Amino acid sequence: MLDTAPKLADPDAVFVTLVRAHHDLSPEESRRLDAALVLLLANHIGDGAVLEQAIEQARRAVRAPTGATEDQGTPP
């Protein structure tokens, strides 16, 4: 089961680490880097079902129209 509860002690640092990983890379290299990271982490997790749940969450986030998330409520 995919665990999406906050777990990182220093989330800002992790965000910066991920962005910095792409420093100096061409767009093509950047894309490969992300793919390599996903592959390494998918193998670390070692569970196809968890990966599928993560993909579902990620796709939902990407496909959601901006400004229409539930948190913002419905305009009057």
Next chain:
Amino acid sequence: MPTTYTNPRFPFRRPLELDGKGGSARVVIVGAGLVGLTLALDLARHGIASVVLDDDDTVSFGSRAICFAKRSLEIYDRLGLGQKLLDKGITWKVGKVFFGSALAYTFDLLPEDGHRMPAFVNLQQYYLEEWLVEACTETGLVDLRWKSRVVSVDPRADGVRLGVETPDGSYVLEAEWLAACDGARSTVREALGLPFVGQVFRDRFLIADVVLKTEVPFPTERWFWFDPPFHPGQSVLLHKQPDGVWRIDFQLGWEADPEEEKRPERVVPRIRAMLGKDVAFDLEWVSVYTFRCRRLERFRHGRIFFVGDSAHQVSPFGARGGNGGIQDADNLAWKLAAVLKGTAPETLLDSYDAERIPAADENILHSTRATDFITPKTEAARAYRDAVLLLAREHAFARRMVNSGRLSLPHAYAASPLSTPDEEAWAGGPAPGAPCLDAPLADGFLLNRLGNEPVLLRFGENASPAVPGVRTVTVPAEGIAAERYAASAGTAYLIRPDQHVAARFRTPNADHLAAALARLWGREPAEAAREAA
């Protein structure tokens, strides 16, 4: 263009039918290619005569299917051609995958000893077809009719009526059973109007067979390059064949013009870029191909069977086309022979669909995945593909994702109606439905002892009860064979005529064995019990 081989021309013989005689056959096979000839020979080994119709008068043009997998070699060994394949063919088992100019990883398809047959033998298809024609002729049971084109197919309840056209005229041939082994563009399939649908891959590949006149540093291995410096952005595959011929496959992309790419002016520079300008070579055969993965919904249509490419098509990566067709023939021959001899009920033939459709689906799945890996369809797919290849240099987990073709392995008929499921606990060994594993014995190899009739394979003396009418092969309860079959003293395997496992027992008894034998022949065990009573 070929310099190492000249196609034989087989004579057209005026058939009896043109003089008002003959006119019927128990089995007619359409297509004297690899699969049709294999089926005819296998039927003949069971004592069944057949008529084989072919619109041409020779064996295959060009080397075509060159990689014969272990299971196919074992089938040909059963049919008496195994040694010829070993003697003439190029034996290999190691594959290397390169990304750019660096080695990404190496695999070994048969790391253990003690098998009569290697992982693969490379051989031009025409040699094997020529030997099959000879072997079929020697049996005296195969009526090979060259220059005989099927022009009409009329399926009936008790057979098929065929219209055949020859240089001397046309005739009608009534077949009790018909095997359509007439390839991807099957005339029989088209005559029946059966849909043959699936996925088309938007890519083109160039096959170049070249005779090298200079020593090259390539070992006897399968080498596959992703994005090599000599052919940037595409893949290249290299195989060694007999007669000093090398097969090189260049991925060209969908935009390539197939006619243009076949011209030596286009082909020679590609090869020179790969081998270096100092290597002298001759072009032996050139072909540009596209491919698709598809299959018929069913392979048996009443009295008609579709066998090989007429029933299913795959991409060439993994060598699953020719090998899959050979296994179809291997599966059908003993069943059809048993029904014709009255040993088994006609319902046994339904198991051809039950067993070979899942096998075709497995081949299509693997070849589709390989094709998707080799030809990424999106930028994201390419990024993942390249990342896998980069990680593979250091990480074992990524090596297992590198897919330059998952090389042909026999299908285990896991859910076969002919199998008796295990009732005891097993740790290893071939499960019911799986092909038998070879093993060395004191006086040869296990598979050579099995033949083409049902066999009771017993481990240890004085063990299992015998089965009436079934030959018993006894092997030691200790040693490599026992280990590979997870066997101990008393273990017994009931083996099918195609050398797949039908049932296995740690503590066999006569009733269980009789029921398993009935099931093997496609009879209900209850029916067998009534017969015994």
